Amino acid sequence: MINAQTLTDRFIRYVQIDTQSDPQSTASPTTEKQKDLGRVLVQELHELGITDAELDAFGYVYATIPANVPGDVPVPTICFCAHMDTSPDVTGAGVKPIIHRQWNGTDIILPEPADAPIVIGQKDHPDLAQQVGNDIITASGDTLLGADNKAGVAAIMAAADYLMANPDVPHGRIRILFTPDEEVGKGTANIDMAKLDATYGYTIDGESLGTLEDETFSADGVQIVIQGVSTHPGFAKGKLENALKIAGDILAGLPRTGLSPETTEGKEGFVHPTHMEGNQDRVVLDFIVRDFTTDGLHEHEALLQSLVDEVLANYPHSTATLTVREQYRNMKEVLDQHPAVAEHALEAIRRAGLSPQRRSIRGGTDGSRLSFMGLPCPNIFAGEHAFHSREEWVSVQDMQKAAEVIVHLAQIWAGK
Incomplete structure (x- = not known):
């Protein structure tokens, strides 16, 4: 033919x-x-x-x-x-x-x-x-x-x-x-x-x-903007809250045995960091979130928000905002x-x-x-x-x- x-x-x-x-x-x-x-x-x-x-x-x-x-x-x-x-x-x-x-x-x-x-x-x-x-x-x-x-x-x-x-x-x-x-x-x-x-x-x-x-998959993009507290490192005791370290703590807190591309298959979803840029004052973290159901997406995003809140508890003068952008369903x-x-x-x-x-x-x-x-x-x-x-x-x-x-x-x- x-x-x-x-x-x-x-x-x-x-x-x-x-x-x-x-x-x-x-x-x-x-x-x-x-x-x-x-x-x-x-x-x-x-x-x-x-x-x-x-x-x-x-x-x-x-x-x-x-x-x-x-x-x-x-x-x-x-x-x-x-x-x-x-x-x-x-x-x-x-x-x-x-x-x-x-x-x-x-x-x-x-x-x-x-x-x-x-x-x-x-x-x-x-x-x-x-x-x-x-x-x-x-x-x-x-x-x-x-x-x-x-x-x-x-x-x-x-x-x-x-x-x-x-x-x-x-x-x-x-x-x-x-x-x-x-x-x-x-x-x-x-x-x-x-x-x-x-x-x-x-x-x-x-x-x-x-x-x-x-x-x-259903898909969302998530961006976390971390605003730390910057100061001269020579006079930083009790003042500096390094946004890079905050970002590192968030990434280190992600699940290690699941919920990532390298640990999932079939109908399992994941949270995947794709990009980071910034300095000690401000860091932007980008993630993609995937699941076969919209409810699953929301669960993964809630887990990410609670991880951010948990980390920020150790940095009382810093902030982090989490923004979700729908990609496809x-x-x-x-x-x-x-x-x-x-x-x-x-x-x-x-x-x-x-x-x-x-x-x-x-x-x-x-x-x-x-x-x-x-x-x-x-x-x-x-x-x-x-x-x-x-x-x-x-x-x-x-x-x-x-x-x-x-x-x-x-x-x-x-x-x-």
Whole structure:
């Protein structure tokens, strides 16, 4: 159904465009270079015959595949979404993709750096066991690959190519959305929902073949601002209350055997310090708080507040304010009200010849926010693995299957 070579060529082309986002930037998009990929995608969409494809000032790409079913057939508009940016954790500049054709199951040794080659093997990447005989794409070892989420971008483009070239395949109106800044939590910040004008959506940003993710963490950001008492250290006895030491006491008081990313799994939440800056007078501590329920979030935040209060009891002239900022909520709260969205995705995965696996994400996607913005939006696999690392890899055949699932979904919605 989906041409493997054309899909591979698209993916290789996309990952060589540096689209790394910047968490410190206040611009939208956070880096202008994300628009470089956006412009390429708009041009390619026009070449497919999609005339309304556009890149807006905020770096979003919008496009429409018109319905080809009779106008009196009530088919909801479906959106397929992927993000164009790559993680700030590892450089995405100068990506040199390598195709390991018909991989034979042995360790993949990346050529760079030459003095300490990176090894990708089944021991650390168990999903590779399903890939023997497939074509695996990696970077060269000194950058990430960018399969997160250019695998999803390539799959959507391949599906759009197929649908435009095969007008006999029935489908309703389809909206395509490519977003910037997902990796820095701003992927939906400037989406024009009226312009998008879709009823349901799917992000194509998942990992293992056949997976559907319809549950995510709920997430908050917490900032603690500590105001100590500063004075000259030579005359500090009985006066100095060092904000750095207060911050250290707070961090040292966090649970050591649980409630952290390194000690939790499954449905367990956590409190995770991510940034600290300041001096003896004033310190700012940033945390992310995660749980699968909003009540769980509030419990973790209450624990953090009581820890702050306990520490401040030893520093009577200092203060600390704790501010909570909502980041996103578990998409399941919305998707449970629209069961057909997930059910149709599971059926599309079956039609692609796969055994569907329903999973939860210990994280979030653009779909988390989109679901609460009025577009119920679970996450479908794209085949990307080892995100945000130099060991990142993707299978061409998995991307093919992701594109097939998109085509089947379009037909299923038209048939229902």
